[in-house]
Amino acid sequence: MNFVITSRQPWEEKNLGSNIRDMARSLSKEHQVLFINDPLDWSSLFAKKSPRVQQRNSFIEQYKGDRLVQAEKNLWVLSPQRLLTSINWLPDMVVYDWLNRYNGNVIAAEIKAAVQQLNWKSFILLNDNDMLQGFYLKELLKPKAAVYYLRDNFLAVDYWKRHGERLEPKLMSKVDLVASNSIYLANQAARYNPNSVYVGQGCDLSLFDPNRVGEVPADMAVLPKPIVGYAGALTGLRLDVDLIETVALRRPDWQIVLIGSTDDSFQKERLEAIPNIKFLGSKPSHQIPAYVAGMDVLINPQKLNEVTIGNYPRKIDEYLAMGKPVVALKTETMSLFAKHVYLAENPDQFIAGIDDALNGRQLSTAEERIAFALEHTWENSLGLMIDAIDRLIAKQPQTA
Incomplete structure (x- = not known):
């Protein structure tokens, strides 16, 4: 098959993991893939020094100004040239819809040109959870099948909720298939x-091999033990600062290490004031396994809210693939991990889980944790999605 993937995820972002980039790479092993880089909008003109714009310009310069490039075998990336109109601030009315369709036409025109250049006669459109810019693309592109990949409850975020609360149900109704990595979201x-299917979560765990990890990095090696750590995006929307603070204050003998970039919603200064909490900053993805190797227990101190209730935290598989004991907030999705992860509903249970793990009262062996994580492959997840697409196409009327 040929796949056109639309996403709000930039291809060139290197320091953050990405479901859709990993999915694109896995699909390209057996199919041809065109990944559409998140288009810039007119507001970008007033933010030329922003990291996003600089990364995009550097990526294009890397390929001598070409907008359609072959980034890997069977995988092309299109960086749209035209800027979109900035419209999310508008009221949720007819003017917004008119301009959103205009933006859709702008994107569709460049996608059509790229598809023609690749000499594709047909393709599957895979929309990565973008109910706004992707709303009109099924009609405008006329793919063989349109798939909406629902991997997060974006409607809990104000930016997406403003128009997505109305548009996402309509989009899910008109696409041919909704595929989700979460049972909660699939329901x-x-x-x-x-035509909504649960396809599980795929993970690229090739970096997270405890037998291939080198020395623990110097900034981690100098810290006292035991180390209780987290590696991932540090955002107030998803992480419970109160819980992290409580763990650190109740157990000052534990070193709490947080690795990742912070956003404005995360109360970093509040936690920095606690002596046994250390921020080590954002690290390139290839270095994360070495940091995880230096931790005694890994934690996922999520908030329980509309954003997190249905999401699949890939970092749990990464932690388990390193053989590490893990303590996490209990959610419907996390029930899948109950045999290997301590699941807590309150701070007392969270601290007790860490204490049990540190003292050898573990739910499973390191070998069992590794084997469980390695079951969650992109091959398995994408296989379920491809099967669902095949069934859809088989039902379509055959043209002469």
Whole structure:
């Protein structure tokens, strides 16, 4: 098959993991893939020094100004040239819809040109959870099948909720298939589209091999033990600062290490004031396994809210693939990990889980944790999605 993937995820971002980039790479092993880089909008003109714009310009310069490039075998990346109109601030009315369709036409025109250049006669459109810019692309591109990949409850975020609360149900109703990495989200999607399937979560765990990890990095090696750590995005929307603070204050003998970039919603200064909490900053993805190797227990101190209730935290598989004991907030999705991860509903249980792990009262062996994580492959996840697409196409009327 040929796949056109639209996403709000930039291809050139190197320091953050990405479901859709990993999915694109895995699909390209057996199919041809065109990944559409998140288009810039007119506001970008007033933010030329922003990291996002600089990364995009550097990526294009890397390929001598070409907008359609072959980044890997069977995988092309299109960086749209035209800027979109900035419209999310508009009221949720007819003017917004008119301009959103205009933006859709702008994106679709460049995608059509790229598809023609690749000499593709047909393709599957895979929309990565973008109910806004991707709303009109099924009609405008006329793919063989349109798939909406629902991997997060973006409607809990104000930016997406403003227009997405109305548009996402409509989009899920009109696409041919909704595929989700979460049972919770798949059940939500089924309210709008009977062709909604749970495909599980794929993970690229090739870096997270305890037998291939080198020395623990120097800034980690100098810290006292035991080390209780987290590696991932540090955002107030998803992480419970109160819980992290409580753990650190109740157990000053534990070193709490946080690795990742922070956003404005995360109360970093509040936690920095606690002596046994250390921030080591953002690290390139290839260095993360070495940091995880230096930790005694890994934690996922999530908040329980509309954003996190249905999401699949890939970092749990990364931690388990390193053979590490893990303590996490209990959610419907996390119940899948109950045999290997301590699941807590309150700070007392969270601290007790860490204490049990540090003292050898573990739910499973390191070998069992590794084997479980390695079951969650992109091959398995994408296989379920491809099977669902095949069934859809088989039902389509055959043209002469």
